Amino acid sequence: MPVSLVLPKLVGQRVKRREDPRLIQGGATYVDDVKIAGMLHIGFKRSDVAHARIRAIDTSAAEAMDGVEAVFTGAHIAELLAPMPIGTPFPAPVHRAVAVDTVRYVGEPVAVVVAADRYIARDALDAITVEYDVLPAVVNPELAMTGKPAVIHPDFPNNLAVALVPSGTGVTPNGKTDDSAIDAAFASADVVISQRMVNHRLVPNAMEPRGVVAHYEPGKGSLTIWSSTQNPHILRTMIAAMNGLGQDQVRAIAPEVGGGFGAKINVYGEEYVAAAISKRLGMPVKWIEDRSEAFLATTHGRDLIGYVELAARRDGKVLGMRIRLIADVGAYNMLLTAAIPTLAMLMASGTYDIPAIRTTLTEVFTNKTPTDAYRGAGRPEASYFVERAMDMLARELKMDPADVRRRNFIAPTQFPFQTQMGAVYDSGDYEKALDAALQAADWNALKAQRDAARAEGRLVGLGLAMYVEICGVGPSSSMATGGWEHAQVTVERDGRISATTGASPHGQGNETTFAQMLADQFGVALDHITIHHGDTAIVKQGIGTFGSRSQAVGGTTLHMAGAKVKTKMARFAAEMLEASVADLVFENGTIAVKGAPASAKAFSDVAAFAYVPVPLPEGMEPGLSEEAFFEPTNNTYPFGCHISMLEIDRETGEPKLLKLVAVDDAGNLINPLIVEGQIHGGLAQGIGQAMIEEAVYDESGQLVTGSFMDYALPRASDFPRFELHSTVTPTPINPLGAKGVGEAGTLGSTPCIVSAAVDALSEFGVTHIDMMLRPEKLWRIIHGGQS
Amino acid sequence: MTAVSMTVNGRVRKGQVEPRLLLVYFLREQLNLTGTHIGCDTSQCGACTVLIDGRSVKSCTVFAVQADGSNITTIEGLAAGSELHPVQEGFWHEHGLQCGYCTPGMIMSAVDLLADNAQPTEREIREGISGNFCRCTGYQHIVNAIQYAAKKVGSPESASKR
Numbered sequence: 001m002p003v004s005l006v007l008p009k010l011v012g013q014r015v016k017r018r019e020d021p022r023l024i025q026g027g028a029t030y031v032d033d034v035k036i037a038g039m040l041h042i043g044f045k046r047s048d049v050a051h052a053r054i055r056a057i058d059t060s061a062a063e064a065m066d067g068v069e070a071v072f073t074g075a076h077i078a079e080l081l082a083p084m085p086i087g088t089p090f091p092a093p094v095h096r097a098v099a100v101d102t103v104r105y106v107g108e109p110v111a112v113v114v115a116a117d118r119y120i121a122r123d124a125l126d127a128i129t130v131e132y133d134v135l136p137a138v139v140n141p142e143l144a145m146t147g148k149p150a151v152i153h154p155d156f157p158n159n160l161a162v163a164l165v166p167s168g169t170g171v172t173p174n175g176k177t178d179d180s181a182i183d184a185a186f187a188s189a190d191v192v193i194s195q196r197m198v199n200h201r202l203v204p205n206a207m208e209p210r211g212v213v214a215h216y217e218p219g220k221g222s223l224t225i226w227s228s229t230q231n232p233h234i235l236r237t238m239i240a241a242m243n244g245l246g247q248d249q250v251r252a253i254a255p256e257v258g259g260g261f262g263a264k265i266n267v268y269g270e271e272y273v274a275a276a277i278s279k280r281l282g283m284p285v286k287w288i289e290d291r292s293e294a295f296l297a298t299t300h301g302r303d304l305i306g307y308v309e310l311a312a313r314r315d316g317k318v319l320g321m322r323i324r325l326i327a328d329v330g331a332y333n334m335l336l337t338a339a340i341p342t343l344a345m346l347m348a349s350g351t352y353d354i355p356a357i358r359t360t361l362t363e364v365f366t367n368k369t370p371t372d373a374y375r376g377a378g379r380p381e382a383s384y385f386v387e388r389a390m391d392m393l394a395r396e397l398k399m400d401p402a403d404v405r406r407r408n409f410i411a412p413t414q415f416p417f418q419t420q421m422g423a424v425y426d427s428g429d430y431e432k433a434l435d436a437a438l439q440a441a442d443w444n445a446l447k448a449q450r451d452a453a454r455a456e457g458r459l460v461g462l463g464l465a466m467y468v469e470i471c472g473v474g475p476s477s478s479m480a481t482g483g484w485e486h487a488q489v490t491v492e493r494d495g496r497i498s499a500t501t502g503a504s505p506h507g508q509g510n511e512t513t514f515a516q517m518l519a520d521q522f523g524v525a526l527d528h529i530t531i532h533h534g535d536t537a538i539v540k541q542g543i544g545t546f547g548s549r550s551q552a553v554g555g556t557t558l559h560m561a562g563a564k565v566k567t568k569m570a571r572f573a574a575e576m577l578e579a580s581v582a583d584l585v586f587e588n589g590t591i592a593v594k595g596a597p598a599s600a601k602a603f604s605d606v607a608a609f610a611y612v613p614v615p616l617p618e619g620m621e622p623g624l625s626e627e628a629f630f631e632p633t634n635n636t637y638p639f640g641c642h643i644s645m646l647e648i649d650r651e652t653g654e655p656k657l658l659k660l661v662a663v664d665d666a667g668n669l670i671n672p673l674i675v676e677g678q679i680h681g682g683l684a685q686g687i688g689q690a691m692i693e694e695a696v697y698d699e700s701g702q703l704v705t706g707s708f709m710d711y712a713l714p715r716a717s718d719f720p721r722f723e724l725h726s727t728v729t730p731t732p733i734n735p736l737g738a739k740g741v742g743e744a745g746t747l748g749s750t751p752c753i754v755s756a757a758v759d760a761l762s763e764f765g766v767t768h769i770d771m772m773l774r775p776e777k778l779w780r781i782i783h784g785g786q787s
Numbered sequence: 788m789t790a791v792s793m794t795v796n797g798r799v800r801k802g803q804v805e806p807r808l809l810l811v812y813f814l815r816e817q818l819n820l821t822g823t824h825i826g827c828d829t830s831q832c833g834a835c836t837v838l839i840d841g842r843s844v845k846s847c848t849v850f851a852v853q854a855d856g857s858n859i860t861t862i863e864g865l866a867a868g869s870e871l872h873p874v875q876e877g878f879w880h881e882h883g884l885q886c887g888y889c890t891p892g893m894i895m896s897a898v899d900l901l902a903d904n905a906q907p908t909e910r911e912i913r914e915g916i917s918g919n920f921c922r923c924t925g926y927q928h929i930v931n932a933i934q935y936a937a938k939k940v941g942s943p944e945s946a947s948k949r
Contacts, residue, residue, distance in 0.1 A: 016879055016880060016882070017879070017882060019887070020878070020879045020884060020887075021879070022887075023884055023887030023890055024862075024871070024875045024878050024879055024884065024887075024890060024891075024894065025822070025862065025863065025865070025866060025871075025875065026820070026821070026822015026823070026861065026862035026863040026891050027822065027863075028822075028887055029821075030821075030824070030888065032815075032821070032824075032825070033815075033821040119805070119807070119808075205922055206886070206888075206922055207824075207826045207832065207834060207886065207888040207889045207920060207921065207922050207923075208824070208826065208886065208888040209826070256886075256887065257886065258824070258886045258887065258888030259885070259886040259888060259922050259923055261922070290828045291826065291827035291828050291829065291832070292828050292829075506886055507885035507886030507887065507923050508885070509885070673882045674882065676882070676928070677882050677885055677923070677924055677925075677928055678885075680924055680925030680926075680927045680928065681885065681922070681923045681924055681925045682925075683925055684922075684924075684925030684926065685922075707827070707828075707829045707831075708827050708829055708831035708832060708920070709829050709831060713831075713832075713920050713922070715913075715916075715917040715920065715926075716912070716913040716914075716916050716917055716919075716921075716926035716929065716930065717910075717913040717914050717917040719913075719925065719926060719927070721909070721927060721930075722925065722927055745925075
């Protein structure tokens with residue numbers, strides 16, 4: 001390594017991604033690109049009715065087709081696989097990977113075909129006939145709570161998965177409640193805001209649908225499974241348990257993963273089935289989800305109704321808040337389904353110091369695709385409810401929406417701050433973010449623009465929303481998987497660095513940000529570092545990438561493993577330089593005695609010595625490879641403020657987003673370029689929810705928006721240029737001070753856009769509009785119909 | 788089975804296909820050109836976009852037999868050896884991708900867009916790629932990437948090379 005090279009510090013720099021050369025040249029390997037000799041293709045026959053008893057399945061024509069290896073019905077699969085486990089401590093109904101006698105949502109598998117190629121598999125699926133005795137479909141969650149029109153799971157009366165669980169002020173851990181504080185807050189209020197709000201159902205729609213390749217090798221007794229997953233180690237654990245194998249006998253690989261957004265956390269029936277069939281047949285098998293299947297078979301997000309009440313004084317101070325939540329969880333509990341709405345409870349009070357809060361949570365089964373995590377997972381719902389309520393309060397009190405928020409912020413001096421819901425916010429300066437947003441957007445000028453537009457008869461509105469979210473999830477006490485991450489850093493014999501991380505990415509750029517950190521830590525060039533991930537045979541342990549935890553938890557773990565190696569390497573260097581460890585500096589590809597650059601040893605020379613240490617320093621082992629587990633003591637709580645300007649066409653009701661300004665505080669940033677990309681993507685999904693995306697079911701339980709022809713996935717032409725700014729409030733929870741940023745964009749954008757729409761239509765006396773902002777809905781408000 | 792022959796990334800490639808085989812499967816399964824992706828089954832998402840005789844086409848809307856005799860460029864054939872195409876370079880430089888799944892199709896659409904309109908406005912870029920979905924980026928860095936490429940292709944240095 002040239003001693004004269006001066007390396008720039010990389011943490012905090014806009015470093016181009018190291019992942020990209022393979023991705024922009026078609027060289028990446030996604031799961032559908034995996035081919036194994038003799039590989040068979042799996043297809044799933046899925047229910048086309050929402051709720052029915054299976055009277056008969058005839059697979060004979062399919063079995064007789066050339067190229068069909070086998071057909072399995074639910075009864076056959078039930079012999080191979082136990083009911084699917086969940087990852088939350090909530091009661092759950094029996095859920096088979098393939099339905100045995102009853103189907104409970106459109107898209108639920110009823111049979112599996114194994115064929116020579118995917119075309120034959122599709123032909124064979126078409127040749128299977130299923131006779132159903134159709135039952136009434138349960139689609140309205142509030143009706144479902146009364147047991148009407150049917151009960152979906154016999155052990156869950158009135159379709160209640162979780163019934164009226166209270167939380168907040170006056171609720172003890174054993175569930176006893178004392179209502180005095182919350183009742184007093186409402187009794188002493190000058191104004192009470194009361195609104196039913198719907199945070200509607202969405203389809204995550206990662207651009208790569210799910211897929212799996214399973215390869216059981218009978219002679220070895222081991223299984224390799226490739227899957228488009230966010231968490232290969234969790235997948236390995238569950239595939240092993242379900243298939244009667246040890247964790248040492250299963251290798252899970254997340255190859256290149258084409259987006260996840262929470263929907264690829266869950267371990268799905270298709271993964272268990274592929275593994276079980278490969279084991280049964282002794283052959284490699286592949287299943288690739290079609291988009292039409294993905295709409296039905298991959299978990300949905302959101303779908304939470306909130307009855308929100310805010311009690312306040314006339315000066316804008318909020319005294320109390322009640323939220324009754326009703327979650328439509330669909331037909332079954334998946335891995336995290338039941339826990340997602342609890343995060344909406346936990347974050348109910350947002351950035352505000354609200355002295356009394358009571359939430360109750362009810363989760364209801366319906367004949368729809370199950371819900372689970374989707375970007376933000378409970379926190380966007382919470383921010384939507386509290387921010388819309390704050391906006392309604394501002395409107396009621398004729399206050400500026402910024403002022404009413406300012407009056408209620410948790411002050412910077414109050415951190416760490418324990419909310420009435422039990423969350424302990426790590427750090428924050430909410431007024432700073434608000435002021436930064438007001439300044440960046442030029443709030444007063446925007447108001448003048450809006451008023452001028454209105455004077456011309458245009459319908460223009462402004463919206464403002466704060467958010468605080470949970471990132472860097474978090475201690476094992478809150479996660480059944482364990483809440484840590486694992487890393488190993490090895491300085492190789494040639495002085496290059498190999499590192500492994502359990503934070504298995506799917507677009508986050510971890511290969512770049514993690515290498516930036518190690519480059520600075522060791523004083524070496526970025527291209528001397530390789531980050532390995534996504535393969536349980538290479539990465540010893542791990543949890544995965546979700547809950548905006550890659551950097552805050554995974555990055556910290558890598559930093560700690562790096563520090564261990566560096567400490568050991570310094571001892572070898574000290575031996576070579578006959579110096580004290582405390583006097584050494586790692587920089588520019590060398591290790592030198594501070595103030596004596598001529599003494600420098602090349603990094604690679606010290607590495608070589610560590611592997612052939614003659615003499616071996618006393619008390620030391622050879623080699624340079626160390627691992628670390630890191631478990632944070634708490635989540636991190638990033639925050640921000642989003643401002644939007646929106647215009648609604650008076651003639652057509654069509655809304656158009658004119659401006660979106662986002663100030664986000666994610667703590668210290670490793671790579672601002674990547675952070676911006678994360679925020680842009682989150683904004684797009686939040687704006688998509690507010691304006692055009694919605695999973696719509698009809699009365700018979702059919703997903704009406706079941707393809708990209710019907711479900712409005714945002715296009716480039718749907719957005720203005722986003723304007724991003726940041727404040728930096730480091731977290732004390734980890735040594736990097738990094739909080740996480742993956743989900744932030746979905747939190748502020750939805751309430752700020754709906755508030756802008758309400759503002760635009762304020763002349764019609766409207767105080768709230770449910771998402772999404774369908775032109776017809778807005779047109780009816782403008783033209784005197786019901787919203 | 789029907790015999791097909793087409794030029795793909797400068798090489799003549801022949802195959803025997805079922806008439807119903809989509810071009811995207813011919814490219815991916817028979818020619819092992821897996822850089823072209825499949826993101827939907829209704830021809831909305833654009834992940835499978837390739838150039839057929841120089842124009843961007845969603846290769847899931849075309850049967851392999853329909854492409855018989857044509858000249859096809861996929862993402863694997865876009866760079867000139869080790870030199871990235873300006874659009875590829877733009878995507879890298881401007882962080883125009885995250886998970887990368889939509890990227891090959893998005894890049895091929897952008898190449899065609901710039902062939903039609905070498906100096907598009909931001910609005911024209913956003914309209915021009917509206918047949919391609921990206922779920923990760925919110926499109927802003929993709930727009931920047933295409934602007935980068937337009938600027939590079941339109942620069943005097945690049946013009947003199949051509």
